[in-house]
Amino acid sequence: MSSCFREWELPPQLREWNTLSCGLIRGGEDREQRIIGWFHPCVALRIRPISMAELEEGATLIAHKVDDQMVVLMDPMEDPDDVLRANRSREKSYMFDVAFDFTATQEMVYRATTKGLIEGVISGYNATVFAYGPTGCGKTYTMLGTDHEPGIYVRTLDDLFRAIEATSDNMEYEVSMSYLEIYNEMIRDLLNPSLGYLDLREDSKGVIQVAGITEVSTINAKEIMQLLMKGNKQRTQEPTAANRASSRSHAVLQVTVRQKSRVKNIMQEVRVGRLFMIDLAGSERASQTQNRGQRMKEGAHINRSLLALGNCINALSDRAGGKYVNYRDSKLTRLLKDSLGGNSRTVMIAHISPANSAFEESRSTLTYADRAKSIRTTVKRNLLNVSYHIAQYTSIIADLRGEIQRLQRKIEEQGPRPARTDIRRIQGDCR
Numbered sequence: 001m002s003s004c005f006r007e008w009e010l011p012p013q014l015r016e017w018n019t020l021s022c023g024l025i026r027g028g029e030d031r032e033q034r035i036i037g038w039f040h041p042c043v044a045l046r047i048r049p050i051s052m053a054e055l056e057e058g059a060t061l062i063a064h065k066v067d068d069q070m071v072v073l074m075d076p077m078e079d080p081d082d083v084l085r086a087n088r089s090r091e092k093s094y095m096f097d098v099a100f101d102f103t104a105t106q107e108m109v110y111r112a113t114t115k116g117l118i119e120g121v122i123s124g125y126n127a128t129v130f131a132y133g134p135t136g137c138g139k140t141y142t143m144l145g146t147d148h149e150p151g152i153y154v155r156t157l158d159d160l161f162r163a164i165e166a167t168s169d170n171m172e173y174e175v176s177m178s179y180l181e182i183y184n185e186m187i188r189d190l191l192n193p194s195l196g197y198l199d200l201r202e203d204s205k206g207v208i209q210v211a212g213i214t215e216v217s218t219i220n221a222k223e224i225m226q227l228l229m230k231g232n233k234q235r236t237q238e239p240t241a242a243n244r245a246s247s248r249s250h251a252v253l254q255v256t257v258r259q260k261s262r263v264k265n266i267m268q269e270v271r272v273g274r275l276f277m278i279d280l281a282g283s284e285r286a287s288q289t290q291n292r293g294q295r296m297k298e299g300a301h302i303n304r305s306l307l308a309l310g311n312c313i314n315a316l317s318d319r320a321g322g323k324y325v326n327y328r329d330s331k332l333t334r335l336l337k338d339s340l341g342g343n344s345r346t347v348m349i350a351h352i353s354p355a356n357s358a359f360e361e362s363r364s365t366l367t368y369a370d371r372a373k374s375i376r377t378t379v380k381r382n383l384l385n386v387s388y389h390i391a392q393y394t395s396i397i398a399d400l401r402g403e404i405q406r407l408q409r410k411i412e413e414q415g416p417r418p419a420r421t422d423i424r425r426i427q428g429d430c431r
């Protein structure tokens with residue numbers, strides 16, 4: 001099984017961090033970011049098992065994994081038994097960093113896509129993993145999973161805390177998480193829904209923040225999982241014809257890790273890594289889902305934001321063409337700005353059904369996933385430079401010392417201080 005990153009090892013550019021001649025960007029007075037290189041997203045494809053409903057409809061299989069990286073999609077209108085068929089133009093093969101079919105376990109998907117990001121995150125790099133694809137194709141299964149087959153959220157958090165534990169003799173960590181959903185273009189805090197709808201703000205360094213979101217600090221995987229499960233119960237899910245428990249919102253789990261050395265020194269740095277794990281709502285065809293009323297309205301919002309995401313992917317993958325990337329079209333793309341074309345190692349896991357009835361959705365998902373491979377992101381280490389503050393205080397202290405010396409000199413120049421009686425006499429003169 002090939003993988004995006006080698007297990008427990010940093011990707012080559014990250015490993016070469018110490019030897020690379022890095023660019024140094026001052027991202028603000030107290031924040032430095034060191035560029036370590038360009039990256040393309042890791043794009044994985046998962047073909048879920050055929051469902052009972054599809055079997056009952058007499059579905060045939062049209063999507064196949066050929067090897068660890070190649071997937072073939074056949075046009076269902078073509079007769080596979082016709083040996084004379086000359087026109088196979090609509091049968092297409094796609095190459096990905098890694099491909100999975102119904103035989104793949106949750107552990108295999110996690111190891112090949114996400115596990116390799118953890119070491120970077122605890123050392124101050126940003127990373128994003130997102131599940132993409134049509135409704136009912138297995139995104140929530142991959143990200144959240146089940147009690148028996150936990151998905152990427154649980155496995156990542158388990159390994160993240162294990163990695164922290166392994167280096168905690170030398171390093172001090174602070175981990176916090178937030179969990180939100182974007183439902184009908186509105187942001188809701190899943191850890192504290194009573195906060196109402198939240199706004200997106202861009203800080204002075206261009207980093208997108210959700211104003212007022214609950215950030216829970218913890219260093220305990222079990223505690224995070226309990227919060228996640230609680231938050232997930234708040235997520236908007238409804239039965240649709242395509243999926244009995246269809247997620248009607250995009251769910252974003254953000255884990256922030258701050259790392260600093262236990263050895264206190266004057267040049268101490270705090271490294272801040274952010275990991276986004278995103279379970280997108282599924283794209284859907286109104287005709288297939290038979291949605292009406294509220295479900296149809298939700299579907300329109302979902303499709304609109306996924307279209308905005310698709311447009312960003314298109315524009316970003318055509319950098320040579322100099323296309324403008326419009327992140328502002330939806331909350332989803334604004335939130336994913338850094339993950340898509342900015343400072344992040346990004347993994348996209350596209351999902352499709354193997355059935356002939358899903359041909360059009362599968363084809364467009366494969367096309368988007370294929371385009372996403374040519375996006376480039378610039379990965380930088382995020383440093384909150386404590387030494388900057390120390391330098392500031394040192395220079396303030398030096399200034400104050402200089403001022404004291406100047407005043408002392410002035411007093412000395414003015415001669416000895418008048419005695420108390422002289423002061424009384426001076427006051428008397430003034431009256």
Ligand SMILES: Nc1ncnc2c1ncn2[C@@H]1O[C@H](COP(=O)(O)OP(=O)(O)OP(=O)(O)O)[C@@H](O)[C@H]1O
Nearest residue numbers: 048049135136137138139140141243246247281282
């Ligand atoms: N790889 C898989 N192995 C076993 N079951 C799967 C797999 N992928 C999906 N399923 C099952 O298929 C059904 C639909 O999956 P899921 O809810 O994850 O789809 P989704 O893409 O998140 O859908 P939506 O966009 O509507 O929320 C679920 O019952 C899920 O358990």
